[in-house]
Amino acid sequence: MVEFWMQRKVAIFAFNGDPMCVIHALINTLEFHAKGYDVKLIIEGSATSLIGKLNEANNPLHYYYTKAKEEGLISCVCKACATKSGTIGEAEEQGLALCDELFGHPSMAKYMEEGYDIISI
Numbered sequence: 001m002v003e004f005w006m007q008r009k010v011a012i013f014a015f016n017g018d019p020m021c022v023i024h025a026l027i028n029t030l031e032f033h034a035k036g037y038d039v040k041l042i043i044e045g046s047a048t049s050l051i052g053k054l055n056e057a058n059n060p061l062h063y064y065y066t067k068a069k070e071e072g073l074i075s076c077v078c079k080a081c082a083t084k085s086g087t088i089g090e091a092e093e094q095g096l097a098l099c100d101e102l103f104g105h106p107s108m109a110k111y112m113e114e115g116y117d118i119i120s121i
Helices: 019-034 045-054 062-070 079-085 088-093 108-113
Strands: 009-014 038-043 074-078 117-120
Touching: 009 019, 009 108, 019 038, 019 045, 019 062, 038 045, 045 074, 045 079, 045 088, 074 079, 079 088, 108 117
Parallel strands: 009 038, 009 117, 038 074
Antiparallel strands: none
8 A cells, every 4th residue: 555645835924023923933934844844934914024133143033033044934025014114125135035916915825726724923
């Protein structure tokens, strides 16, 4: 008997700009990745306001943010929200992709159509 295993796919949308919420989005992204999941982190809403601060070496969340970037786990940053929060330039400087397919925002439906389960934090 042949056992068929399909890799689980998870898209984590980090909306909340509270650092306590962002750390949970980051560590869960890293855990899913370590366990073999195909995982993508999408930075949305007020979480986009933290892009610059997360990239600062003295920020307590910097390690997790940098690790997620190095592993290629950050799928994109919301273009509309990064523009509104004034961090679009920072996102571009960091080489982060910008998503805008849903009226300037990332599309959850796109990820679902690609087989991802959605988690919103």
